[in-house]
Amino acid sequence: MNSRIAKWLxxxxxxxxxxxxxxxxxxxxxxxxFRYAGEYGGLAPILLHDANGAHLNLTLESxxxxxxxxxxxxxxxxxVLYALVTTFFCLVMAYPLALLIARxxxxxxxxxxxxxxxxxxSNFLIRIYAWMIILGxxxxxxxxxNDLLSLLGMGPVRMLFTPFAVVLCLIYVQLPFxxxxxxxxxxxxxxxxxDAAQDLGANGWQRFWKVxxxxxxxxxxxxxxxxxxxxxxIFAVPDILGGTKGIMIGNLIKQEFLEARxxxxxxxxxxxxxxxxxxxxxxxxxxxxxxxxxx
Amino acid sequence: xxxxxxxxxxxxxxxFAAVNGVSMNIEQGEFFTLLGPxxxxxxxxxxxxxxxxxxxxxxxxxxxxDLVSIPPEKxxxxxxxxxxxxxxxxxVAQNIAFPLRMKKVSKxxxxxxxxxxxxxxxxxxxxxxxxxxxSGGQRQRVALARALINRPRLLLLDEPLAALDMKLREQMxxxxxNLQKEVGITFIYVTHxxxxxLALSHRIAVxxxxxxxxxxxxxxIYDHPKNRxxxxxxxxxxxxxxxxxxxxxxxMVIEIEGLGDVAAKNPGRAHGxxxxxxxxxxxxxxxKLEPGIEENHFRGTVHDFLYMGDVTVYIVExxxxxxxxxxxPNSAAGxxxxxxxxxxxxxxxxxxxxxxxxx
Numbered sequence: 001m002n003s004r005i006a007k008w009l010x011x012x013x014x015x016x017x018x019x020x021x022x023x024x025x026x027x028x029x030x031x032x033x034f035r036y037a038g039e040y041g042g043l044a045p046i047l048l049h050d051a052n053g054a055h056l057n058l059t060l061e062s063x064x065x066x067x068x069x070x071x072x073x074x075x076x077x078x079x080v081l082y083a084l085v086t087t088f089f090c091l092v093m094a095y096p097l098a099l100l101i102a103r104x105x106x107x108x109x110x111x112x113x114x115x116x117x118x119x120x121x122s123n124f125l126i127r128i129y130a131w132m133i134i135l136g137x138x139x140x141x142x143x144x145x146n147d148l149l150s151l152l153g154m155g156p157v158r159m160l161f162t163p164f165a166v167v168l169c170l171i172y173v174q175l176p177f178x179x180x181x182x183x184x185x186x187x188x189x190x191x192x193x194x195d196a197a198q199d200l201g202a203n204g205w206q207r208f209w210k211v212x213x214x215x216x217x218x219x220x221x222x223x224x225x226x227x228x229x230x231x232x233x234i235f236a237v238p239d240i241l242g243g244t245k246g247i248m249i250g251n252l253i254k255q256e257f258l259e260a261r262x263x264x265x266x267x268x269x270x271x272x273x274x275x276x277x278x279x280x281x282x283x284x285x286x287x288x289x290x291x292x293x294x295x
Numbered sequence: 296x297x298x299x300x301x302x303x304x305x306x307x308x309x310x311f312a313a314v315n316g317v318s319m320n321i322e323q324g325e326f327f328t329l330l331g332p333x334x335x336x337x338x339x340x341x342x343x344x345x346x347x348x349x350x351x352x353x354x355x356x357x358x359x360x361d362l363v364s365i366p367p368e369k370x371x372x373x374x375x376x377x378x379x380x381x382x383x384x385x386x387v388a389q390n391i392a393f394p395l396r397m398k399k400v401s402k403x404x405x406x407x408x409x410x411x412x413x414x415x416x417x418x419x420x421x422x423x424x425x426x427x428x429x430s431g432g433q434r435q436r437v438a439l440a441r442a443l444i445n446r447p448r449l450l451l452l453d454e455p456l457a458a459l460d461m462k463l464r465e466q467m468x469x470x471x472x473n474l475q476k477e478v479g480i481t482f483i484y485v486t487h488x489x490x491x492x493l494a495l496s497h498r499i500a501v502x503x504x505x506x507x508x509x510x511x512x513x514x515x516i517y518d519h520p521k522n523r524x525x526x527x528x529x530x531x532x533x534x535x536x537x538x539x540x541x542x543x544x545x546x547m548v549i550e551i552e553g554l555g556d557v558a559a560k561n562p563g564r565a566h567g568x569x570x571x572x573x574x575x576x577x578x579x580x581x582x583k584l585e586p587g588i589e590e591n592h593f594r595g596t597v598h599d600f601l602y603m604g605d606v607t608v609y610i611v612e613x614x615x616x617x618x619x620x621x622x623x624p625n626s627a628a629g630x631x632x633x634x635x636x637x638x639x640x641x642x643x644x645x646x647x648x649x650x651x652x653x654x
Contacts, residue, residue, distance in 0.1 A: 190378070190380065192376050192378050192380040193380050193382060193383075195347060195367075195374075195376065195380065196374070196376055196380035196381075196382075197382075197393070198347075198366075198367045198368050199345055199346075199347075199367055199368070199372075199373055199374045200368075200373060200393055200394040200397060200441065200442070200445075201368050201369075201394050201397035201398060201445070202368055202393075202397050203368055206397060210382075210393075211382060214384045215383070215384055
């Protein structure tokens with residue numbers, strides 16, 4: 001009896017928090033996506049009164065609008081592509097780094113981890129604006145790169161306000177979210193396992209692919225989820241660095257709410273994005289499990 | 296030619312000499328044990344044989360060929376690690392197959408040999424399980440099967456029974472002896488447990504502070520320790536400071552501090568002062584002993600005793616406050632009644648029961 005009360009006391013507050021600030025808002029969004037936009041923005045009333053009495057004022061208009069023009073799906077696919085590219089480069093760069101930190105001396109590990117999370121100590125927007133300067137046409141980086149390209153008879157290239165700038169900055173912003181779960185996983189590996197593998201005839205390459213890599217899969221899954229999902233909804237980075245070509249679905253959603261003031265369409269886009277993200281994560285989990293049971 | 300030859304191996308970590316001039320030969324088919332307290336250099340030596348560490352000077356030869364320059368994965372030597380180091384993401388069968396897969400053995404061959412190996416360690420039905428689902432003893436057997444499947448020239452075992460409880464350890468000791476006989480592979484076994492070393496080995500190297508103190512058969516090490524360290528480390532031993540007074544051809548007389556003259560076996564080069572090492576079970580103890588059967592006969596009192604179930608350990612005070620430990624089996628014939636502390640008692644031992652160790 002007491003333990004049941006204790007359980008409720010512990011799980012109650014976070015559950016309540018999630019209910020009030022996550023479940024209910026999501027349901028409000030779902031509902032909003034089926035409503036009409038108000039005349040001056042916002043939402044039209046749900047109940048409409050006329051001569052026949054009150055009736056529900058709901059519509060599929062927002063979803064019809066989405067499917068009426070492929071440009072929205074195209075934007076969604078483009079966003080997924082950016083997220084995939086970002087996740088891939090984060091993984092490829094974070095893995096060796098996490099491995100290096102996990103295998104370094106205990107004293108140095110804390111310092112290296114501190115360096116990884118150091119960027120979080122300065123403001124997110126300021127860090128993005130810094131990239132605006134780095135990639136700007138007058139920056140030493142751009143000038144140097146274009147000088148080099150002209151020697152090879154190419155260029156000049158523009159970097160700011162391109163998809164390249166967006167993805168480059170997304171990788172920069174998300175990299176720590178890949179490093180940390182990977183490190184947390186790799187740090188726990190028993191070094192005796194690598195000794196055993198070597199003792200039993202595995203060379204360095206085999207030791208990595210047969211022991212370290214499969215054991216780090218939970219860390220990879222966690223890192224991929226932490227990088228991939230937030231990128232799908234991000235708008236600040238493409239807003240600042242993307243120009244017109246680098247726009248992502250997040251920008252459109254933001255625009256629908258704040259500029260076009262079409263809340264139902266913005267809600268519909270959000271819901272579709274959430275559904276798409278859940279489908280992809282679900283499929284990945286299914287594939288991983290299938291592969292796990294095969295091995 | 297010896298299977299494995301160690302010549303003057305030196306390994307220092309900073310100022311600390313982990314292995315300090317070790318030489319030994321290990322023969323084909325031997326069950327060889329490196330025994331010593333922690334920090335004696337036995338594990339460092341094992342790691343050098345496996346290839347995870349290299350000597351700063353000295354040679355390691357396998358079949359007369361240099362081993363030091365060969366990386367661990369290319370040595371025909373496998374190790375059973377103390378923690379077993381089974382791969383948690385692989386099933387038992389996949390663990391055992393690992394060395395064969397590294398050697399690119401064909402799939403049919405692998406499944407055949409893994410099935411045989413599983414049967415030989417009585418885990419025929421556990422091939423699909425993961426190591427986390429096995430008991431300690433079963434994991435131990437998987438580690439053994441995995442290390443033996445490639446038929447290495449040499450199997451290294453690093454305190455493989457340390458994690459098991461006592462009952463299981465005794466059972467695994469018997470299994471290890473039988474397995475070694477069956478496969479005929481040379482075992483090098485590292486332990487700090489002297490009873491384990493005595494029970495398992497053909498030969499034991501007792502190590503201390505990076506050196507080999509004594510290398511011999513178990514019974515010789517137990518009965519004829521070469522020095523104070525070995526006598527003290529192996530089993531329990533009365534170590535009585537003594538000085539040689541008269542030497543004869545076979546026997547000699549030594550004077551034990553606080554006890555007086557005692558007959559002892561002349562080890563050959565005995566002189567000056569030293570220590571008499573005397574095993575408790577070689578001392579006769581009773582309320583009344585017939586005089587003259589054994590050379591050394593003393594009267595004393597029971598100072599303390601420990602009832603151990605199978606035997607009782609008596610600490611007898613003799614002479615001028617000298618404490619001598621003696622054993623009495625608790626069999627019906629062996630002990631008429633428990634002697635209590637303060638009871639008068641007599642002890643005796645033959646002249647050749649102990650070993651005189653020169654300083």
